[in-house]
Each structure stands twice: as structure tokens, then as C-alpha cells.
Amino acid sequence: MNILRLSTKNLLRNKLTTFLNIILVAFGVAILSILFLASTQIGNKLEQNAKDIDLVVGAKGSPLQLILSSIYHIDFPTGNIPLKDATELMENPMVKRAVPLALGDNFQGHRIVGTDSGFVSLYGLKLAAGKFWSRDLEATIGSGVAAEAHLKVGDKFFGAHGLSDASDEHKHHAYTVTGILQAQGNVTDNLILTNIGSVYKMHEPDHEEHEAQEEVEINNKEITSILIQYRSPMSVVIFPRMVNQSTNMQAASPAMESARLFSLIGVGIETLKWFAVLIMAISALSVFISLYNAMKEKKYDLAVMRSLGASKSKLFFLVMLEGLLITVSGAILGLFIGHLALHIIGHYQESSQARLTGLYFVTDELYLIVAGLIIGVVASILPAIQTYRVDIARTLSKEK
Amino acid sequence: MISIQSLTHNYHNGPTLKFPDWEILNEEQWLLLGASGSGKSTLLNIISGLLKPENGKVKLNETDIYSLSQKEMDRFRGQNIGIVFQKPHLIKSLNLFDNVALASSLAGVKINQSRVMDLLSSLGLADKTKNYPEELSQGQLQRVSIARALVNSPALLIADEPTSSLDDENADNVLKILTQQAAENHASLVIATHDKRVKDKLNKEYLL
Secondary structure, three states, rough: OOOOHHHHHHHHHHHHHHHHHHHHHHHHHHHHHHHHHHHHHHHHHHHHHHOOOEEEHHHHHHHHHHHHHHHHHOOOOOOOOEHHHHHHHHOOOOEEEEEEEEEEEEEEEEEEEEHHHHHHHOOOEEEEEEEEOOOEEEEOOOOOHHHHHHOOOEEEEEEEEEEOOOOOOOEEEEEEEEEEOOOOOHHHHHHHEEEEEHHHHHHHOOOOOOOOOHHHHHHEEEEEEEEEEEEEOOHHHHHHHHEEEEEEOEEOOOHHHHHHHHHHHHHHHHHHHHHHHHHHHHHHHHHHHHHHHHHHHHHHHHHHHHHHOOHHHHHHHHHHHHHHHHHHHHHHHHHHHHHHHHHHHHHHHHHHHHHHOOOOOOHHHHHHHHHHEEEEEEHHHHHHHHHOOOHHHHHHHHHH | OOOEEEEEEEEOOOEEEOOOEEEEOOOOEEEEEOOOOOOOOHHHHHHHHHHHOOOEEEOOOOHHHHOHHHHHHHHHHHHEEEEEEOOOOOOOOOOOHHHHHHHHHOOOOOHHHHHHHHHHHHHOHHHHHOHHHHHHHHHHHHHHHHHHOOOOOOOEEEEEEEOOOOHHHHHHHHHHHHHHHHHHHOOEEEEOOOOOOHOOOOOOEEEO
């Protein structure tokens, strides 16, 4: 019969109150842990995908949109740029590596990216099976695509016009899968890579039903954007300015745009954070009130225990332990709920590019358990100090 | 052996209470008699180490209990003095067995399971050990509190108005149990009461 067992029994006696308090703590902790986990994961993903890319050049428009479409493959492209201008830029001495991208088609929601071998070395891609694309209409697919669309080397598929799932298929040209990439843990897992020529071929005007708009696109030979790596960090200042001022294209820095994106989401995250902190504060108050109220009833219990030989400090810890048991088990439950919720969210998430997982842990979560401890201490210290004030002789005589 | 010497106490703004010296030999059984307000509870609280007197000494087996520190005193009381209150004051969240065993663990004594069981069955509660206080009658609860007071084999068993809230039959029962258990456990017994029904049941009396 130690103190731990006694306080557990006391808590179990008031099941509903205990339950309410644990749930309150758990709720606050769960929200915070979801925020921690999601923002860390999204941050990591953003960083990973933009790891070696210093600059993206594309058509004028929103720089954020350019970054989202060319690096994260989420939004629609800003438009196209003339291949001639792009080539000029790619040969600039400040550029160490430039990878052209031609977007516009998809297969079952997975984007088809026309590019060259520079893309492979930029992302450090490795093959899991087959070989890289070499000729028109050959495609190398990401591991996620292979798994979801059940494609293997040698299979054929039709691309569809547009960037999301559409029925407007290019029925006259079929792609052949020549290789499947190893899982990279970034956006390339969900891409279909081919050469730029294939993308042109899809849109060639050799069929009558093709629209005029597409013909223009092809005749002028355009691409969507270029991913650029600088030769030296010095170019950070000069190069984007040169692009923005002297050409008809725009340059966007992934680092800057990601930061801007994060500051936009940040307001929401900040609000949720304060909301969670508020819930935790309420939980602390609730634990405090329950313990404080229970002290009235418990005064006799405590006096009896003193008369049975328990020291003041022992009873102090008994009350403290009750508060701590509630908040710490609440914190642990909250972490569990947070991870579970995030895993469920990840499971139903539509955009596979930034899928979240609950099987991910950050050190900040340890702080949440510490926070649980602190809340427990704050909530139970006053009721616990009361144990020192109980006058046993008077308390026990009073009930006569 | 318990002795009190030149004890006085006064409550805030109250009259000073003077207690005649008293010596209780081992296994003696005493009644502490007096009208209400005469200081019975005060004296009991002083003897059991719950209330520090203004003057005087309380010695239990040569230990001057008010020379002990607060913590030592708590432990000393737990191990050497068993108290039966007017109300049973059991812990509601614990079953009967645990209520009795708690007295051992709080006093820093190892829990002796068979001792707990023996006590409870000698008080007719063998089949109730897993029950909670709410499920028992007042008389049964009083018996549990007697078991709790005796579990650490104290040198002194103190009962404060143990019969005042009981009917004749139960009062008689409790008295019997107290005297019998005190004798079986080789404890001295002090029963404080103003209950006339109790008056002639014990041969030694201390009048206030």
C-alpha cells in the first residue's frame, strides 16, 4: 500500500472528474503535438524537395505559384517560357546546372515531367528497376506512382491533358515504362519523368482535332520552367535581378518563397497554438478545482492518516501525486491521440506530395510531457500545501 | 507504561485546563470520565501526540513523546498508539483490508497480511475484506476502525466516545470488543466517555 496506489485509488473513486481532467490535458497536448509534428514534417518535406535548387525561372506571375508548381508540383504553372530564352539563360556562366521542365500532362493525377538527365543528378535519383528514359515516349516513374498505379517496367499508359486527373487523354501516343525509381522520400516519388520531346510529341498538330492553342505552344517551342543551381553564392543577388529586369521571365527563390508560405500558414499555426495553450491552462484550472474541492472531503482522510502515523510530507506528496498522475497520463494520452490523428489525416490526405505520418517523433514532444508535469505541479501545489495546515486534533474532534 | 505529569493546556482565550497526574500500567483498562467541555478530548489528543500541551510531560514506555520531532512523533504514534474515533473515519476509496493495512504502511511497518486477516475475522468481518466502507453498516465500520487501531500491536489503545452514536446493543458490543481485543493484544486501554451505559464496565476510572 504505497502512496502511488493510494492516489490511484482516490482518482478511480471519482472516475468522471478524473476522466474529464485527463481528457482536457490530453486534448491540449494532442493539438500541440499535431502542430509540432505537422509543421516539422511539412518543413522537412519543403526543405528536402528544394534542397539543391537555388532558383526557379519561369513565366511571369506569382513567384509562390512558380515555386509550388515547379518544385513541389502542387499548384498550376504560371505559364510557359520560350525555349530560346531559356537556353540562353541556361548557358549563362553564373549557372552551374540548369534543368528544364515541361509540365502539362498527368497520368491518374501523377504529373508527367518532361526534363533531361540533369533532373536525375539534381535530385540524386537511383533506379530500383529498369533503366532511365532515353527516347521519346519512354518514361521512368517514381516509386509512389508504380505502387499506386500498379505499373511495372514494360507497361504502357496514356497521359492526360492537364495537371490533375482528367479524362482528356492523349490516346494517340502511349508512354512505355522503362524504369522505376527508388523511393526518395520527396516529391519525385510521385512524378513520371520523360524527355521534353515526348511532351512536345503529345501536343504535335498531326491530328485534326487538336486545338489551335496547343499548336501555338508547340510551334514556338516552349517549356514551363528551369531549375537552376548557381556556380557561386555570389550570384544570389545579381542573377535573379538580371532575369527579372532584362528578360520576359521571372526568377523565384525557393528559400524565400517557402519562408513566405510558412509565414502565411504561420498565422493559423500560431492561433491553434494559443488555442491549445488555452486548453492546457483550463485543464490546469480544472485539475486545481477538483483537487481543491476534494480537499474538503479529504481533510478527514488526511487527519486520520496523520493520526495513523503518516508524516505531513507524505500527505503532501500524496496530493501532489494525484495531480501529477492526471496531467502526466493526460500528456501521454494526448501524444498518442496526436500521433494517431496525424496518421489518420495522412491516410486520407489527397496530395501525396506532402503526406503526413504519425510514425514520426520530434524532441519537442518531450517538452509536452514536461509541460504536463509542470501543469500538474501548478495545479496541485496549493491543495497539497493545505495538507500542512490540517489541524488533526481539531478536524477529528469537529465531527462529534 | 504511560504517565502524564503536571499537564496543563489552554486554548486561545479559553480557561486553563489542569490535568491530574495519571499512570497507566501495562494492560490496564481505564475509563476517562467527565462532562462535555471538561477537557476529555483535549487530554486524549495530548496523550496521543496530536496536540502539544502548554506544560507537562507525556511518557510512553520511557519516551517523552513531546521531545520528538513532528515526523518522529507521527511515526511513533502510528506504531505505539491505536486510536478509535467516535466516527470510523475510513478511507472511502479503499476496501476494508486495505484500510487496515494502510495503518501499517503509514506507520512504516511492514504489512502483515495474516495479522490483518486475523484481526478482521476476530471482529466478524472475514467475509467483508473486499468490501468498501460505503457497503457496510455503522457498527461494522466501527469494528473495522478498531481493527485498524490494533493492527500495529500498539502499547496503548485509545477510544474516544466509541459508543455515543450507537444503540444499547451495539454500544455493549463495542465495549466488549474493545476490552477483549485490548487484552488479547496486550495493549493498555483508555476509553473516554460521558456515556452512562459505559460507567461501570471497567474498574479503573480517571475523573476530570
